[in-house]
Amino acid sequence: MIDTSRALLLIAVMSAVTMLLRFLPFVLFSKSTPKPILYLGEVLPYSIMAMLVVYCLRNTSVLETPHGLPEAVSVAVVILLHKWKHSTLLSILGGTLCYMLFVQVIL
Amino acid sequence: MNKKTVKYALLASLPVMAGYIVLGIGFGILLYDKGYSFWWAILMSVVIYAGSMQYVGVGLLSGGASLISTAIMTLMVNARHLFYGISMVEKYRDTGTAKPYLIYALTDETYSLVCDPQLPDGVDRKKYYILVSLMDQSYWVFGSFLGGFLGSALKFNSQGIDFAMTALFVVIFVEQWEKASHHIPAVLGLALSLICLLIFGPDRFLIPAMLCIPAGLFLLKGKIVEEKNCEGGTKE
Numbered sequence: 001m002i003d004t005s006r007a008l009l010l011i012a013v014m015s016a017v018t019m020l021l022r023f024l025p026f027v028l029f030s031k032s033t034p035k036p037i038l039y040l041g042e043v044l045p046y047s048i049m050a051m052l053v054v055y056c057l058r059n060t061s062v063l064e065t066p067h068g069l070p071e072a073v074s075v076a077v078v079i080l081l082h083k084w085k086h087s088t089l090l091s092i093l094g095g096t097l098c099y100m101l102f103v104q105v106i107l
Numbered sequence: 108m109n110k111k112t113v114k115y116a117l118l119a120s121l122p123v124m125a126g127y128i129v130l131g132i133g134f135g136i137l138l139y140d141k142g143y144s145f146w147w148a149i150l151m152s153v154v155i156y157a158g159s160m161q162y163v164g165v166g167l168l169s170g171g172a173s174l175i176s177t178a179i180m181t182l183m184v185n186a187r188h189l190f191y192g193i194s195m196v197e198k199y200r201d202t203g204t205a206k207p208y209l210i211y212a213l214t215d216e217t218y219s220l221v222c223d224p225q226l227p228d229g230v231d232r233k234k235y236y237i238l239v240s241l242m243d244q245s246y247w248v249f250g251s252f253l254g255g256f257l258g259s260a261l262k263f264n265s266q267g268i269d270f271a272m273t274a275l276f277v278v279i280f281v282e283q284w285e286k287a288s289h290h291i292p293a294v295l296g297l298a299l300s301l302i303c304l305l306i307f308g309p310d311r312f313l314i315p316a317m318l319c320i321p322a323g324l325f326l327l328k329g330k331i332v333e334e335k336n337c338e339g340g341t342k343e
Contacts, residue, residue, distance in 0.1 A: 025192030047296025
């Protein structure tokens with residue numbers, strides 16, 4: 001364990017950089033939002049959500065067993081449940097249980 | 108504060124509650140195992156408040172990383188937050204005194220709930236932003252406290268439960284897909300992220316993906332606007 005003041009300093013650095021990233025766009029565009037940014041603001045959410053899904057699944061190994069099967073099946077369960085009932089909670093619960101079943105029991 | 112807004116925000120944040128409490132507990136336990144009490148967990152969840160970064164932070168703390176490498180690591184892991192800011196600049200413009208808090212609390216999960224909400228009539232948009240942000244953070248802080256407080260006494264077989272976050276993003280992706288009048292941004296985001304993942308690997312794909320996506324969106328701007336106009340009905 002490192003000493004307390006050093007730990008506090010590291011936490012302060014993590015906090016400062018995180019907040020810099022969160023506040024920067026708002027500071028830069030505080031007066032008015034330039035047109036390209038308006039356009040990005042409109043279309044980015046769709047791209048980002050796809051990027052986040054990939055980010056969550058980034059460590060899935062397709063080449064080694066089980067070849068990403070738990071992830072693929074569970075994502076499919078989420079999509080199908082959602083298409084069927086449109087209940088966010090049900091879709092998330094169903095998909096997560098399916099995934100846990102896979103990694104704890106089946107494999 | 109009207110009841111309908113509170114109820115709606117609470118319902119919207121339920122999936123995040125499940126994910127954040129579990130992931131928060133995991134973080135608290137991890138930190139406890141490295142010799143840091145629950146006060147440290149609470150401190151980090153308040154001043155950093157970024158899920159995956161805090162997990163990385165446990166490693167940095169226990170390994171005694173340098174200030175520079177901590178700063179660079181944080182920059183890499185959290186660079187995606189720039190995107191959230193860019194797409195919320197307009198929506199948060201009129202939020203008044205709550206604005207600094209809203210920006211501070213803009214995590215992946217909170218962003219996913221505020222980026223494109225189709226709020227029913229009678230739900231106050233600004234209050235919805237504030238409530239969802241506050242609720243999400245209280246789940247996260249509570250979870251990390253619990254993990255640090257109970258320490259290793261709280262070991263149930265939670266393997267795989269972190270899939271809840273993936274599932275949340277998949278659900279939002281599906282919802283956006285159904286509402287959107289243009290599908291190019293979603294497909295582009297998916298394709299470019301996958302390509303970058305294949306080329307750069309899981310630890311390094313995010314930054315290249317973040318550079319490619321806006322570039323692709325600008326390149327295809329004509330097509331995206333055209334697709335949108337063809338289908339006619341946007342909700343804006």
